[in-house]
Amino acid sequence: xxxxNGKELLTERFPNNETKVKDFENSxxxxxxxxxxxxxxxxxxxxxxxxKKRIDEFxxxxxxxxxxxxxxxxxxxxxxxxxxxxxACNFINWLNFEKVVVMEPHSEKTMKLLERxxxxxxxxxxxxxxxxxxxxxxxxxxxxxxxxxxxxxxxxGYANICIMEKKRNPITGNIEDMRLKEGKVNxxxxxxxxxDLCSKGGTFAWAGSILKSLGxxxxxxxxxxxxxTIFNGKLLxxxxxxxxxxxxxxIMCKEHPNIEYMDVNVANYAKQ
Numbered sequence: 001x002x003x004x005n006g007k008e009l010l011t012e013r014f015p016n017n018e019t020k021v022k023d024f025e026n027s028x029x030x031x032x033x034x035x036x037x038x039x040x041x042x043x044x045x046x047x048x049x050x051x052k053k054r055i056d057e058f059x060x061x062x063x064x065x066x067x068x069x070x071x072x073x074x075x076x077x078x079x080x081x082x083x084x085x086x087x088a089c090n091f092i093n094w095l096n097f098e099k100v101v102v103m104e105p106h107s108e109k110t111m112k113l114l115e116r117x118x119x120x121x122x123x124x125x126x127x128x129x130x131x132x133x134x135x136x137x138x139x140x141x142x143x144x145x146x147x148x149x150x151x152x153x154x155x156x157g158y159a160n161i162c163i164m165e166k167k168r169n170p171i172t173g174n175i176e177d178m179r180l181k182e183g184k185v186n187x188x189x190x191x192x193x194x195x196d197l198c199s200k201g202g203t204f205a206w207a208g209s210i211l212k213s214l215g216x217x218x219x220x221x222x223x224x225x226x227x228x229t230i231f232n233g234k235l236l237x238x239x240x241x242x243x244x245x246x247x248x249x250x251i252m253c254k255e256h257p258n259i260e261y262m263d264v265n266v267a268n269y270a271k272q
Contacts, residue, residue, distance in 0.1 A: 002047055003036040004055075005029060006267075011047055019043055021050045028055060032098075033062040034270045038250065039070040045091065052095045063270045064097040067250035068106075068225050075107035089113035101270055103250060104196045104224035120269045122248065123194050123222050124153065126262045130192060130222060130246055140190040141183065141216075145207050149195045162191070164207050178206050185214040198223045198245065201235030208241030222246045228254060 002009045010022040033055060037048055055062050071084040085107060092100060093115045100117040102110060111119055127142070143162040144150040150163045162183030166175050185191070191211045193204055198221065208219040219241050226247040235242055236258050245259045253261065 001038040001040060001044065002051055003038075004051065005034055009047065009051055011043075019046050019050070021047055021054075024051070024054070028058050028060060030060060032270075033060055034065055034266065035062055035097075036065045036067065036266055038067045045070070045088075049091075049095065052097070061098045063099045063101060064092065064095075065266050065270055066092075066100065066102045067248070067264075068104075069102055069110050072106035072110060075109040085109060086113055099270075101272070103248070103264070103269075106197050106225070118272060120272065121152070121224070122262070122264055122269075123196075123224050126222055126246060127158075127192070127194065129262075130220065134190055134192075134218070134220060136190060136192070139186050139188070141185065141192070143183075143191050143193045143207070143211065143219075145193055145195050145203060152196070153194060160186070160189075162211075164210070166203070175203060175206075178203070178210060180210060180214060185211055185216050187215040188217045189215065190218045190220070191216045192220045192222060193242075194222045196223060197225045197227075198235070198247070199227050199229045200233030201230050201242070201245075202233055204242060205233070205235050205240060212241050218243050220244050220246065224248055225250045226252060226259070228252045230259075231256070 004024055004027045007027045009024050012020040014020055035051060071088045074084040077083045100114050102117055102119050104121055105111055105119050111117055141160045141162045142158045143164065144153065145164045146166050162185065163181050165179055165181035167177040168174065169176050193207055198204060204221050211219050221242050226245065230236060234240060236256055246262055247259065248264050249261050
């Protein structure tokens with residue numbers, strides 16, 4: 001799905017499944033245009049190309065706002081598979097946007113491959129609002145589920161930090177063990193786990209169980225991106241250690257009592 005300056009671009013399908021894009025000339029402005037890109041299928045990439053080429057006909061500047069960078073999981077060359085993140089980034093570079101704003105890139109490689117790109121981390125902006133909502137105090141904790149998250153949010157400046165450590169099987173990549181590496185959980189404290197992406201949520205459920213076993217009374221999760229596979233896991237079940245999930249509509253917007261969708265001010269982020 002694409003939006004230009006806050007207005008959704010309308011598409012249809014030809015009988016042979018080719019993409020038809022309805023003209024959006026009235027949405028193009030003389031100043032800085034902002035094209036929002038929400039990936040759902042590969043057809044969105046074709047629509048992105050058509051949209052940018054149409055905008056170029058007016059010789060006006062355009063910023064691309066990427067809600068979630070597709071193919072982020074394939075961020076390296078693995079024998080037998082293509083390095084598809086590289087090709088997806090090359091495609092965006094070819095479209096020649098004045099600036100590309102990527103919301104919480106799942107892979108560090110994304111920002112190295114994209115040209116004229118910046119990354120934004122709305123989790124940092126959401127955290128104070130979530131803390132206020134749950135009654136967060138000095139006794140409570142912000143928790144990083146691994147060293148990657150700890151490094152990503154190192155400049156957050158929050159006290160009472162806890163860092164988890166995960167041990168992966170070197171062959172399968174599956175997580176085999178998890179423990180609290182740094183910090184101490186205060187008895188009766190509330191914990192907020194922050195990270196970039198949630199799929200089924202098994203890792204977060206595991207982390208939540210550990211935190212509760214160490215004395216936490218409530219555990220919450222903030223992630224920039226959440227996939228619909230969360231409904232196939234145990235994170236939203238009645239016995240889940242996670243009280244609530246805070247996320248964006250970057251990938252999904254399916255409702256659930258324990259999911260709260262946070263606002264993303266695209267216009268402000270696009271100006272950075």
